[in-house]
Amino acid sequence: MATQALSAGPLPRRRRAFFGLLDADGWGWAFLKAFFWFIVIVFLLGYIPDRAYYFTVNRTIDLGILAWSPVNFCPPEDETLPCPAPQGAVVPWHPSPPELALPAPGRTDGAVAQVGTKMLYVGGSDGSKAVSDVYAADIVQVGNFDKWQKGPSLPAPRADAAVVFLGGSIYAVGGLDDKGAPTATTYVLTPDLQAGSLGQWKTAADLNLKIDLPEARAGGSLVALADGLLFVGGSSANGPSDMVWKATLDRTGKLGAWTPQAKLAQPTTDSAALLNGNYVWLVGGRTTNGVVATVERGFVPNSGAQLGQLTAWATGQGADLP
Numbered sequence: 001m002a003t004q005a006l007s008a009g010p011l012p013r014r015r016r017a018f019f020g021l022l023d024a025d026g027w028g029w030a031f032l033k034a035f036f037w038f039i040v041i042v043f044l045l046g047y048i049p050d051r052a053y054y055f056t057v058n059r060t061i062d063l064g065i066l067a068w069s070p071v072n073f074c075p076p077e078d079e080t081l082p083c084p085a086p087q088g089a090v091v092p093w094h095p096s097p098p099e100l101a102l103p104a105p106g107r108t109d110g111a112v113a114q115v116g117t118k119m120l121y122v123g124g125s126d127g128s129k130a131v132s133d134v135y136a137a138d139i140v141q142v143g144n145f146d147k148w149q150k151g152p153s154l155p156a157p158r159a160d161a162a163v164v165f166l167g168g169s170i171y172a173v174g175g176l177d178d179k180g181a182p183t184a185t186t187y188v189l190t191p192d193l194q195a196g197s198l199g200q201w202k203t204a205a206d207l208n209l210k211i212d213l214p215e216a217r218a219g220g221s222l223v224a225l226a227d228g229l230l231f232v233g234g235s236s237a238n239g240p241s242d243m244v245w246k247a248t249l250d251r252t253g254k255l256g257a258w259t260p261q262a263k264l265a266q267p268t269t270d271s272a273a274l275l276n277g278n279y280v281w282l283v284g285g286r287t288t289n290g291v292v293a294t295v296e297r298g299f300v301p302n303s304g305a306q307l308g309q310l311t312a313w314a315t316g317q318g319a320d321l322p
Helices: 027-057
Strands: 111-115 118-122 134-140 162-166 169-173 186-189 221-224 228-232 244-249 255-260 272-276 279-283 295-299 312-315
Touching (some): 162 228, 169 228, 221 272
Antiparallel strands (some): 111 118, 162 169, 244 255, 295 312
């Protein structure tokens, strides 16, 4: 008796993966799974421990991704700065506590200089006339300073003088006397850093040096160069001046006489000046026509026959203040 043979039956259905794009038993899906777990292992053993380390030693954490996070890892003192704060960013300004205010009465037209761990407020005006008072405060490691204490007074009252630190000494040049007249004096304070004593101010006569300005000036800008001081602009009895003088240090560190340099493009006083590389920048100030936004750039060669001399000033509207 004949019997019917069994049919081959339906073909087995092969499993599909990754939205049906890959064979679940094929090499493609196997490679994709292996790559996924490789990334997970690297993340677990490398990236997360690395971020955890920085979490314990840094005040901010850069996760390396652009993603919103409900957790703010930045310190509260950053306030409105981006998180993490950009390198070199300045935190918002805040008033200091009343304990750090200058002793009464208030002061204006003074100058600040730092020597070692001490900060000095030199001279200024009490609102009616120039004073000779100097106040000193210790700089503390938390980024602030201590209460102001009475420091060594200037030999004579000075307001609107140019003050800078160079080669271990503080120089106070020019300024207005107590009658409101410009002066040509240069006062020098050389603290004893090892003993912690500020010492006393010395005049050109005390030091037996010809370091007074050639002419009386107030409101000038004083810049510390690598080899001396540069006095820029200021006001004489006749108004703003375009004169620039330089005093060079000798081999013993003593300041020499002031010598003329290239004149400013226009007479300017009450400006801010700074040195950047081989250039001296003079920002803003006041001319015979009033307050200006002009920025002048002076060139100081670092080689050649005119080494260290300010040879020329230049202006450009693109660099002016807004």
